[in-house]
Amino acid sequence: MRETAFGVRWAAxxxxxxxxxxxxxxxxxxxxxxxxxxVQYRAEGGSLYALYDxxxxxxxxxxxxxxxxxxxxxxxxxxxxxxxxxxYFNYGMSQANEIVSKGLAVFAISKGDPKEAILTSVNFGxxxxxxxxxxxxxxGALSGSDGIPEEWIAQVDEATRKDPYTNNRRTIEETAxxxxxxFVARRERLAEYVELMGEGTEASG
Numbered sequence: 001m002r003e004t005a006f007g008v009r010w011a012a013x014x015x016x017x018x019x020x021x022x023x024x025x026x027x028x029x030x031x032x033x034x035x036x037x038x039v040q041y042r043a044e045g046g047s048l049y050a051l052y053d054x055x056x057x058x059x060x061x062x063x064x065x066x067x068x069x070x071x072x073x074x075x076x077x078x079x080x081x082x083x084x085x086x087x088y089f090n091y092g093m094s095q096a097n098e099i100v101s102k103g104l105a106v107f108a109i110s111k112g113d114p115k116e117a118i119l120t121s122v123n124f125g126x127x128x129x130x131x132x133x134x135x136x137x138x139x140g141a142l143s144g145s146d147g148i149p150e151e152w153i154a155q156v157d158e159a160t161r162k163d164p165y166t167n168n169r170r171t172i173e174e175t176a177x178x179x180x181x182x183f184v185a186r187r188e189r190l191a192e193y194v195e196l197m198g199e200g201t202e203a204s205g
Contacts, residue, residue: 009041009055010055010096010097010100011096012038012041013035013038013039013041013055013059013100014035014100014103014134014138016034016035016037016038016041017031017032017034017035017038017104017138018137018138018141019034020034021138021141021142022141022142026142027112027142028107028108028111028112028142031107031112031138031142032063032104032107032108035059035104036059036060036063039055039056039059039060040055040056054097055097058097058098058101059100059101059104061082061101062079062101062102062104062105063104063105063108065078065079065105066104066105066106066108066109067108069109070109072106072109072110072120072123072124073123075105075106075109076123076124076125079102079105079124080125083098083126098126098127099127099130099131099134100134102124102131102134102135103121103131103133103134103135103137103138104134104135104138106120106121106124106131106134106135107134107135107138107139110135110139112138112139112142112143113139113143113147114136114139114140114143114144114145114147114148115147115148115149116139117132117135117136117138117139118132118135118136118148118152120135121134121135121136153172156172157171157172
């Protein structure tokens with residue numbers, strides 16, 4: 001239960017950063033500031049568990065390292081002084097606190113460039129696919145996909161089409177368009193509910 005709540009808090013932090021990145025006026029700094037504002041989201045202050053609540057510490061350390069370094073591999077090496085046996089409590093596997101905090105740092109050092117975020121992530125070691133999803137997800141939301149080589153996209157689409165174990169053979173573009181349609185439909189339904197509840201209030205008044 002605690003691990004689930006912990007994961008939900010990291011997801012909320014990341015989702016808030018994604019929402020900020022989608023704004024037309026967003027910048028790398030505004031995305032990172034949004035993430036920092038959500039480090040205490042649903043924190044259990046005053047409880048025994050609060051003594052082990054490391055979200056603010058992990059994010060703070062990650063962003064300090066990103067400010068300190070201009071070379072991504074030097075950033076990686078300093079991260080792993082902690083995550084590969086240093087002060088990390090469970091270095092045998094990657095968890096949300098490691099991946100999201102490192103993803104924010106890679107996003108920062110890549111200056112919001114999706115291609116650079118992907119390249120940095122896949123050369124970072126440990127959970128590279130999740131790290132690339134976090135860092136490049138933020139960068140793509142901020143900057144768009146124009147900087148990603150077309151051959152990369154074509155290769156992923158082809159691999160997905162041939163994968164006998166996947167349950168989704170849609171292309172990246174088809175998946176993105178489907179998600180947008182689903183979001184717009186849900187927003188329209190919510191707007192209808194709000195309007196309906198407003199009409200009910202007027203009638204009772």
